[in-house]
């Protein structure tokens with residue numbers, strides 16, 4: 131006979147536990163351990179409360195009682211840990227239900243809560259509500275329930291008249307209730323909330339309101355059954371994302387896909403978290419082995435290093451051992467080296483391509499074409515589309531290239547590029563794009579070989595490929611990845627946000643053999659930034675149109691946050707020197723934090739060097755952010771905008787956001803000669819600013835000197851005066 135029991139912890143209970151003293155958390159851990167071994171242990175005093183068949187209490191220690199929900203035979207859910215006085219005081223205050231929309235278990239404490247607030251260290255701004263009209267008067271009960279609002283909370287929701295009351299209530303409301311009420315409070319129309327907030331978490335099958343055993347398994351019941359979670363809490367070695375996913379996130383992680391799938395969504399919505407959990411999910415279903423059938427890749431080196439650290443935190447060495455984690459260019463380079471296809475050549479940065487073309491034209495006396503034009507044509511069309519022959523180039527589509535080319539012109543360009551690549555080879559160099567193109571070709575040949583011979587002459591490289599920061603990969607990268615994994619269920623899983631594209635790679639996945647139609651989803655809830663920062667960051671994106679990686683358009687509709695904080699500060703100075711004074715004054719007003727929680731971001735290396743010296747001159751430790759991230763964890767971090775992808779800070783100053791710097795002055799030369807390129811470069815600079823503005827969690831200050839950047843709307847700039 132088994133004496134043990136299953137004991138899961140509800141997300142909300144876990145939050146309560148974390149507020150206890152270390153000794154009491156330890157007691158909860160002990161309790162859980164004992165309970166799992168034998169819930170009938172008399173010391174635990176497990177008993178039903180007030181004749182209620184499901185709600186039970188058990189003894190944690192002298193002061194605390196665990197409130198448990200009996201799910202099925204020997205299956206329990208820890209829903210709260212309360213002081214013993216509270217548990218027996220008034221049981222009618224606890225309500226539990228299966229939500230009819232999500233099918234998840236919800237437990238609510240209906241008692242008024244004292245001083246809880248949603249948010250972080252920064253006090254919310256006073257936003258007085260002018261009238262005392264109930265906040266949700268415009269919606270009927272039926273409408274709120276249709277949106278998935280918790281039924282037992284309805285009477286209290288009806289009473290709410292101020293934002294402060296709303297915040298207090300939502301601090302203890304179930305996730306969907308919080309998401310929905312915030313969206314309505316923000317003025318989002320009912321239909322939009324239904325589509326963007328409720329639909330993504332709706333249960334896949336009809337919900338039986340009495341079947342708790344089924345309900346506890348659904349993504350909407352945010353639980354962990356993991357003993358290590360509590361142990362980690364005690365050791366303070368734990369982050370919430372490792373254990374509690376938002377129901378929308380969990381659904382995307384656990385779903386079976388019939389082919390390539392893509393998850394989009396604004397900054398900080400947990401796309402990387404979803405990618406990591408997806409890897410763990412796929413790994414759980416692998417047959418035992420010592421190989422690495424899962425590839426986890428991203429754009430650059432420091433992002434790949436970060437993925438490795440986080441995957442290790444999520445699943446330990448056992449998980450990491452089954453996953454090949456590598457940034458995309460290194461992967462391409464590995465393929466090429468393995469095939470001995472690029473022996474002895476040094477890889478040079480793609481930024482050098484226009485200069486190299488310039489040198490080549492000068493040296494060879496070839497005329498008729500401009501170096502910039504040839505560099506872009508070669509990079510974007512010939513290498514970008516992995517074109518291998520003149521015939522292929524004759525047929526190639528040249529989207530976004532502006533000027534059209536005759537057949538004769540294409541012939542000339544093809545010949546020039548052939549000469550150019552030989553010229554590069556003679557110098558012993560090639561570019562990252564060339565490496566990617568070569569790797570793609572090698573992998574496509576390899577895939578064709580393995581397909582030809584029956585049973586597969588060569589084994590496919592991977593069983594699953596997971597890509598983070600998908601917006602920045604080039605067509606050649608995609609062709610390589612496509613060839614590395616056989617088409618089929620759960621082959622490719624991509625996460626990314628085209629609003630954050632900071633390298634000049636525009637692709638249509640469908641044309642590259644990666645069909646994501648019908649398997650594209652979006653996350654909309656930011657876990658990183660406050661609503662105040664988000665609103666201003668979104669202003670920066672005003673008027674720009676973004677693609678969905680597949681020929682369509684994508685927007686940030688529904689993008690929101692439940693966190694709140696101070697409004698970002700916008701401030702101009704007359705000169706760069708005066709702007710640096712502004713930086714110093716602002717650092718002081720924030721108490722000069724040197725623990726690595728604050729960063730200063732600027733558009734150019736020159737400005738970064740100036741800021742580093744200025745901060746040091748103030749006697750503060752300044753730390754440069756290099757290609758592998760900050761060189762030290764503490765100090766005041768300083769870096770250019772490109773370096774901020776993948777980083778997070780509590781507070782940030784973005785300085786030098788001036789006209790001529792953001793966007794870069796140099797791109798204005800394309801305004802007339804190549805308007806499409808001009809648009810693309812401008813969009814890229816806008817995205818860089820957007821990425822930077824969405825890195826801080828709590829506070830943001832944006833400075834400029836002279837005329838502010840055109841990306842700062844007049845509403846933001848005028849904020850300066852207020």
Ligand SMILES: Nc1ncnc2c1ncn2[C@@H]1O[C@H](COP(=O)(O)OP(=O)(O)OP(=O)(O)O)[C@@H](O)[C@H]1O
Nearest residue numbers: 370371374375376397398399400401402403657658
């Ligand atoms: N379910 C969750 N619970 C707690 N924290 C979460 C959760 N999901 C995401 N986060 C936190 O939100 C922050 C942003 O997550 P993540 O980096 O995955 O977002 P992203 O969408 O990839 O962002 P970006 O597009 O800006 O790179 C991280 O600090 C992460 O730990």
